[in-house]
Amino acid sequence: MKERFGLLLFLILVVSSCQKKEEPITITSEDYHNSVDKVTEVMIHDIFSPPVASRIYVYPNIAAFEILAQNNTKYKSLAGQVRGLEQIPAPSQTESINFELAALVAHIDMSKRLIFSEERIESYRDSLYTSWADKNEAVFNASKNYGLQVADHIAAWMDLDNYKQTRTMPKFTVNSDDPSRWQPTPPSYMSGIEPHWNKIRPFVIDSAGQFKPTPPPPFSMEEDSDFYKEVKEVYDISQEITAKGDESEEVAIAQFWDCNPYVSVTRGHLMFATKKITPGAHWIGIAKIASLKTNSDFAKTVYAYTQTSIAIADAFISCWDEKYRSNLIRPETLINEHIDDSWEPVLQTPPFPEYTSGHSVVSGAAATALTDIFGDNFAFDDDTEIPYGLPVRSFDSFKEAADEAAISRMYGGIHYRAAVEIGVKQGRDLGSFVVANLDLTND
Known part of the structure; x- marks a missing residue:
């Protein structure tokens, strides 16, 4: 009798040990930050241009936000x-869905569709999938299936934004007969990137040209002209700040906000790239900093990323519309031709027309979107550039950070004053419009 009882107890223990546990699956804001960070890491590896990178951020965030808004x-x-x-x-x-998990699944799946190195996202995804399935397979499967269903819905909408059509449009044609028009710059002399970005469907703004800025000063290399004075100012500032050496705060500011995803480095006959984040990625990093500082929950974290990435995406559409309309020549070209043929800017000149400054426009828009969420006078320490060997910089507000990002382009020698000052205004006006026309909370 005792032997049969012992055998029965043994069988019960074996069966119970084989049954899958049904633990709760907890998804935190840290999980979402990690997913966004993974996308940034892959984008740096794949070297996406700043406008394209903005598109890679915005659609996955929207997919995640839409799922959370359901529940x-x-x-x-x-x-x-x-x-x-x-x-x-x-x-x-009829299914038990973890909406945070579904939102994260949608974010990961949409991100994988938008980058080149899919295996890097897949490896990250699969490790999470295994962990979640081990905890509660039924909830994981229901949540995953819903997240993928929403990702398919967002992807179908995304595919109508004209991006694919712009891939087959003609490359930018350089007009060498007009001295005011943009020319490729050293060291790579790359063609102008994304000349048709103004054809991408905007998110909130009415059209690419809605926030068309005032034109830059009329082109003239006469020494008493406003335009020449702006060219000379870039040169003079560069000479002044580089003479300070390692103590130059202006050079430090320029380097902190460089955000050039592909800096070409030449060593003899060898040319290679130093990879960095884009301007949009820097502001996505600031959204993370603000969310962490305020201990934002999962939903508010997704909300912050979503509103910020929408403002950034529309800012690039607006800015690129002006860049290829005004098609203005860069300081490096004119300074080398007319002032100092050996001069080099502090930062490497990026491969597209000068006016308006992309970082200025994007910073103005992103700062406005973040201020709407986290408030004015939001002090923060910006450690976004630590992975690239740069120290933390501290700011008393998002606006202050945007102003510094804008002026950094003059310190870097890649923009004139008009592109910076009018650019940050263009971004703030656009950001205010985005904020005023998005009604995302019930507060």
Whole structure:
């Protein structure tokens, strides 16, 4: 009798040990930060241009936000608020869905569709999938399936934004007969990137030209002209700040906000790239810093990333519309031709026209979006550039950071004053419009 009882107890223990555990799956804001960081890491590896990088951030964030808006009364769907987006599919009422997990799945899946090195995202995804399935397979499968369903919905909407069409449009043609027009710059002399970005469907703004800035000063190399004075100012500032050597605060500012994803380095006959984040990625990093400082929960974290990335994406569309309309020559070209043929800017000149300054426009827009969420006078320590060997810089507000990002382009020798000052205004005006026309919370 005792032997049979012992055998029965043994069998019960074996069966119970084989059953899968049903633990709760907890998804935190840290998990979402990690997913965004992984996307940034892959984008640096793949070397995406600043406008394209903005597109890679915005669609995955929207996918995640839309799922959370389905099940969180604090937030409202973007459907009907951003161009062309229809309501996402409703979740099944018969399945137990973890909406945070589904949002993270959608973010990861959309990100994988937008980068080149898919295996890097897949490896990250698969490790998470295994962990979640081990905890609760039924909830994981239901949540994953819903997240992928929403990702398909967002992807179908994304595919109508004209991006694919711009891949087959003609390359930018340089007009060498007009001395005011942009010319490729050293050391790579690359063609102008993304000349058709103004054809990308905007998110909130009415059109690419809605925030068309005032024109730059009329081109003239006469020494008493406003334009020549701006050229000379770039040269003079460069001479002054580089003479200070390692003590130059202006050079430190220029380097901190460089955000050039592909800096060409020449060693003899060898040319290679130093990879960095883009301007949009820097501000996505600041969104992370603000979310962490305020201990934002998962939903508010996604909200912050989403509103910021929408403002950044529309800012690039607006800025690139002006860049290839005014098609203005860079300081490096004119200074070498007319002032000092051996002069080099502090920063490497990026491969597209000068006016307006992209970092200025994007910084103005992103700072406005973040101020709307976290408030004025939000002090923070910006450690975004630590991975690239640069120290932390501290700011008393997002606006102050945007102003520094803008003036950094003059210190770097890659923009004139008009492009910086009018550019940051263009970004702030656009950012204010985005904030005023997005109704994402029920507060």
